[in-house]
Amino acid sequence: METNAGAARLPQVDKILRHPRLVTLQERIRRELIAELTRQRLDQLRFDLSKGKELPDLEAIAQSIALQAERLLKPGLARLINATGVILNTNLGRAPLAESVLKHICEVASGYCNLEFDLDSGKRGERSRQIEALLRILTGCEAALVVNNNAAAVLLVVSTFARDREVIVSRGELIEIGGSFRLPDVIRAAGGNLKEVGTTNRTRLSDFRQAITPNTGLLLRCHRSNFEIVGFTQEVALEELVLLSAESGIPVLEDLGSGALIDLGQLGFAGEPTVQSQLKAGADLVSFSGDKLLGGPQAGIIVGKRPAIERLHKSPLYRALRPDKLTLAALEILLAHYLSPSVEKLVPTVEMASSKASELRARAEAFASKADLCLKHIACAAVATTSAAGGGSLPGKTFSSYGVALDSKVQPNQLAAMLRRNQPPVVAIVKEEQVILDLLTVFQPDEETLLAALIAIDSQLSASH
Ligand SMILES: *Cc1c(COP(=O)(O)O)cnc(C)c1O
Numbered sequence: 237m238e239t240n241a242g243a244a245r246l247p248q249v250d251k252i253l254r255h256p257r258l259v260t261l262q263e264r265i266r267r268e269l270i271a272e273l274t275r276q277r278l279d280q281l282r283f284d285l286s287k288g289k290e291l292p293d294l295e296a297i298a299q300s301i302a303l304q305a306e307r308l309l310k311p312g313l314a315r316l317i318n319a320t321g322v323i324l325n326t327n328l329g330r331a332p333l334a335e336s337v338l339k340h341i342c343e344v345a346s347g348y349c350n351l352e353f354d355l356d357s358g359k360r361g362e363r364s365r366q367i368e369a370l371l372r373i374l375t376g377c378e379a380a381l382v383v384n385n386n387a388a389a390v391l392l393v394v395s396t397f398a399r400d401r402e403v404i405v406s407r408g409e410l411i412e413i414g415g416s417f418r419l420p421d422v423i424r425a426a427g428g429n430l431k432e433v434g435t436t437n438r439t440r441l442s443d444f445r446q447a448i449t450p451n452t453g454l455l456l457r458c459h460r461s462n463f464e465i466v467g468f469t470q471e472v473a474l475e476e477l478v479l480l481s482a483e484s485g486i487p488v489l490e491d492l493g494s495g496a497l498i499d500l501g502q503l504g505f506a507g508e509p510t511v512q513s514q515l516k517a518g519a520d521l522v523s524f525s526g527d528k529l530l531g532g533p534q535a536g537i538i539v540g541k542r543p544a545i546e547r548l549h550k551s552p553l554y555r556a557l558r559p560d561k562l563t564l565a566a567l568e569i570l571l572a573h574y575l576s577p578s579v580e581k582l583v584p585t586v587e588m589a590s591s592k593a594s595e596l597r598a599r600a601e602a603f604a605s606k607a608d609l610c611l612k613h614i615a616c617a618a619v620a621t622t623s624a625a626g627g628g629s630l631p632g633k634t635f636s637s638y639g640v641a642l643d644s645k646v647q648p649n650q651l652a653a654m655l656r657r658n659q660p661p662v663v664a665i666v667k668e669e670q671v672i673l674d675l676l677t678v679f680q681p682d683e684e685t686l687l688a689a690l691i692a693i694d695s696q697l698s699a700s701h
Contacts, residue, residue, distance in 0.1 A: 246281060247294050249274050255298035265305050277301050316661040317682050317689075321623035321637050321674025323588050328663065330527040330534070331585045332679075337532070337569045344565040351561045364564060370571040374497055375511045375522075377539035381548050382526075382567065383557040386493065387417050389523035389536030393489050394426035396551045397544075398453025403428040406439035406472065408465055409458040413493070419458055428453065438470040444480055452486050457519075459493040459509070478518035487520040487544055494625075495524020495537065497574050500589065511539060520544045526563070529625065531585035532570035533563045588676055589625065593636040599675050600638035603683055607640065607690055613697035614651075614690060615643040621665075623676045639665070639674035642690075644697060654696065658689040 252258065252274050253267070261270060277297060285291060292300075316328070324330050354361035362368075364382045371380040383389050394403055403423050410432065412418045423430045431452075433443040444455060455477055474490060481488045496508045508529065514522045521544050526535030536557075538548060548554060559567075573582035580590045600618035607616040623637040642664075644651055648671045655662040655671070665672045678686060 245291055246278055246285075247297065249278065252278075252294065252298055252301065255294070257302045258298055261302055261305055264309060270301070270305060273301050273305055277304070314660060316663060317686055318677040319639070319655075319662055319664045319673035319675070319686070321621055321639065321665065321676045322626035323585055323623070323677055324528055324626040331531045333531075333533065333566060334570075334573070334582060334584055336573070336582070337566045340569045341562050341565045345562055349561055349565075351564070363558065363561075366568045367564060367571060370568065370575075371537070371539050374571060374574055375539050376515050377511075377522075378542040379545035380537065380539045381545050381554070382559055382564065383536040383538070383554070384559050384563075385534050386491070386523055386525040386536040387422055388557040389538045390419070390422050390489070390491055391426045392548055392551060392553050392557055393521055393523065393538065394423050394428040394454060394456075395553050396548050397487055397489075398423075398429075399427035401429065401451050401453030402431045402447075402449065403454045403456050404431045404433055404444055404447050404452060405456045405458065406434045406443070407432045407436050408434065408439055408469075408471060409456075409460060411458055411460060411463075419491075423456075434472075437465055437468055439472055440470060441472050441476045441480060444472060444477065448480075448484050448486065452484070455481055455486055455488045456491065457488065458491045474514060474517040474519060481518075481520070488518075489521045489523065490514045490519040492522055492524040494528040494530070495522075496529045498579060498586070500529070515539065521548075526567055526570075529585060529589070530570070531583040533566040535559055535563050535567055537567075584679075591637070591676055593638065596638040596675050599680070599683070600640055603675065603687070604640045607687055610687065610691050611694045613644055613694050616690075617641050617643070619672060621672060621674050621676075623674060637674055637676040639672045639676075642671040642673065646697065651693070654693045655689060658692065660685065660689075662686060662689050 249271055253271060258270055258274075277300065281291060281297070318325065318328050320328070322328075350361065352361050352363045353359075364380065367382055368380040371377055383392055405419065405423075410419050420430050431447050433439060433447045457472075457474060457477060474488070477488050480486075492509065492511060492514060494508060496510050497512070499510055500508050511522055511524060519540065521538055521540035523536060523538045524530065526532040526537055530537075538545065570583065573579055576582055580586045597618065597620075604616040604618045607614075617640070619639055619641045621637045621639040622634045624634050642651060646654075648666045648669055651671045652664050652666045655664050662673070665674060673686065675683075
């Protein structure tokens with residue numbers, strides 16, 4: 237009864253819609269959608285009333301509906317400044333794309349394009365032909381296929397080669413990447429029967445050999461992208477697994493995760509196997525992400541032997557997993573950059589990964605002294621930091637970087653929150669009661685914007701004193 241009495245006091249939808257702010261809003265949002273938001277708001281108020289809350293006045297109700305509507309007009313995604321020093325962070329969108337790549341996406345997508353049209357013959361064409369040609373020269377593969385991400389690549393391979401059949405994997409490689417990718421779950425979702433062999437720290441070739449049955453569909457090796465196993469360990473080399481594959485006729489998939497196309501040892505951090513080396517070792521298929529160390533758009537790239545790739549291509553699942561023209565446009569320019577002897581100047585992630593500590597130090601010192609001149613309530617000092625590649629690349633490997641430590645009267649977490657609220661948002665590191673801006677992942681032209689953010693926060697701090 238009380239609920240009904242409260243509900244009776246609620247204003248009518250039409251009455252709310254006549255509020256001047258909501259009338260003006262109808263120039264940008266259709267009236268029936270504002271009406272829908274209004275009904276949703278009234279439902280909420282009815283619920284609040286039943287819980288004994290006060291009913292706001294008509295003005296407040298209209299204003300809150302207008303605010304909610306205006307939030308829908310603004311995009312949810314925003315460019316931000318990554319001052320964490322982590323080059324590949326899934327939460328921050330992984331690889332930033334080069335200007336050249338963006339230009340090509342715009343060019344291709346602003347009109348029609350020859351996505352699946354052969355301009356020579358005037359007949360149907362293949363959507364990833366150019367990418368395949370690039371991958372063949374870059375990796376030495378016979379053929380290649382692109383899907384939406386690396387999880388989709390593993391899904392497609394398992395589903396094609398091992399639906400209702402066994403997929404043999406070492407217990408030391410049953411990985412989880414950032415919660416949403418768990419290898420056992422992906423294998424199950426693809427219809428494969430996971431057969432774990434060996435132990436967490438030691439797996440031998442004989443473990444694989446003994447596990448093979450007439451119903452085995454795939455031998456799977458998975459790169460431990462985000463952790464290391466150290467101490468008393470043993471693992472099966474890809475070369476050994478390839479020999480077993482030749483004996484048994486069961487194909488080998490190497491899920492490489494990051495997929496470096498160049499030897500990162502030259503850039504000062506060795507340890508990440510290249511795609512080429514895995515193909516040379518004889519893997520039938522190698523899969524990797526487009527947006528990890530490779531530095532491109534979200535994509536899953538599968539390279540390998542032609543018959544295996546052709547089977548994947550024919551799978552009905554491929555039709556559901558294939559990428560669109562935006563991704564392919566980005567990927568073909570990115571891969572073309574890898575033809576260049578100075579790829580590190582063309583691909584932002586590779587450029588960051590090859591930054592020299594001495595240069596970062598000079599940037600940090602220059603930034604800190606410039607900032608110190610402009611700021612009254614924040615003290616800045618250049619500090620040495622340790623950065624990581626992130627995004628499931630180079631586990632356990634860190635490299636020296638430089639950043640700017642900020643010291644102010646507010647708590648570090650509060651200062652970090654103020655940085656996040658800036659336009660554009662700045663994401664910093666909070667470590668040991670300090671806020672640090674790691675310059676490794678800050679594009680040099682963004683330093684101006686970063687300084688402006690600090691100046692704005694400085695004046696907020698001054699106002700609150
Ligand atoms: C990151 C990763 C995946 C998942 O790749 P996405 O492109 O994020 O779908 C799968 N396997 C390994 C080994 C990885 O590192």
